[in-house]
Amino acid sequence: MRFWIVVLRHTCRNMLHTWKSQGMTLFTVSLSVLIFSFFYLVYVNALHVGERLGDDLRLVVYLDEEPAPPLQEEYRHKILKFDQVDRIEFIGREQAYKRFERILGENSDVLTGVPTDFLPASIEVYPVRTLDSLSRIKRFSDYLQTLPGVLKVQYGKEWIERFYAFIQLMRVIILLSGSLLIMTTTFMVAHTIRLTLFARQQELELLRLVGATDNYIRMPFLLEGALQGGIGACCGLGALLLLYNWITLQFAGPAAIPLPAFAFFQWPVIAAIIGLATLLCVAGSFSAIRRFLHF
Structure with a gap:
């Protein structure tokens, strides 16, 4: 001491x-x-x-036709084969129409007479929300574009980059x-x-x-x-x-x-x-x- x-x-x-x-x-x-x-x-x-990116970090895969359950499983298998994801949601034509109607709200009357299947079916892919997923999301999008029946892949490219x-x-x-x-x-x-x-x-x-x-x-x-x-x-x-x-x-x-x-x-x-x-x-x-x- x-x-x-x-x-x-x-x-x-x-x-x-x-x-x-x-x-x-x-x-x-x-x-x-x-x-x-x-x-x-x-x-x-x-x-x-x-x-905490939430729904902003997602890839929307538009399809040329609504996939049957066996095809959905095939899509799910190929997506999980490339990378880990939080969840995968299949959106049918009618479900996409109802969602669009909710988004329009009071202006939904503009859809009067429009067929409920005019919107394409889609797959919403939610990657694991980490910083590494941001660096891989461009490659993930390119991979999803190569899947059969895919018309287009959209995501918040500009702000994510x-x-x-x-x-x-x-x-x-x-x-x-x-x-x-x-x-x-x-x-x-x-x-x-x-x-x-x-x-x-x-x-x-x-x-x-x-x-x-x-x-x-x-x-x-x-x-x-x-x-x-x-x-x-x-x-x-x-x-x-x-x-x-x-x-x-x-x-x-x-x-x-x-x-x-x-x-x-x-x-x-x-x-x-x-x-x-x-x-x-x-x-x-x-x-x-x-x-x-x-x-």
Whole structure:
């Protein structure tokens, strides 16, 4: 217990003596965590939106004639052979007419005199609602077009392709911001620790001469790096939470633009981000100590 009290005292003294560089390091770590966590939050919520696509993520296969039960089973077998799906629904001509009539509502009188079998029979295929299904849906559509008796295959091609391109872009941005987080945190912490080591070089040499152990010399600097990472990550996530609440308030109210329900990080994700930033800063601190003291 006395060892950790001494270590904490030395750590506080080191941070007070180099408070300017400490402040710059905390700001850099906070900004890096804010940038990374912001794009990661957008990415996570976009994935949740993709999982709630519902009926928008479906392929409608129009047929030249209404399939008999044996042919329906053949269609089902061929569809499941290509990919997993949530469900497959066969829509007959009369069922399609009744659905169209419900959609028209009060204007359904325009169908007066129109035969109930003027609409084609169809198969509605609902792929498994995952991000991978978005990347395969074009190939799925091309495959369904090759089935016998198929006239046309329709799906929300434009918006699905745009949504998938957005997800891919967010992945690239997250990788870049994650790389920025790694480089800035390790470099800035290592630079700050190096300044502290230069300032206390004579004192550290005296400590080694009087028999101070390696752990006794190392620990204050490692703890300093851990504090920089932990405090910086908390500040970055705190700034993100304020930004998230501000955006939520801006789009709240009956006159606001309806948006999907976005959610903030769960506690395990928050703990993981703080832990990652802390480990990176400790790694930067260890790198500086190892090079300077030649341990």
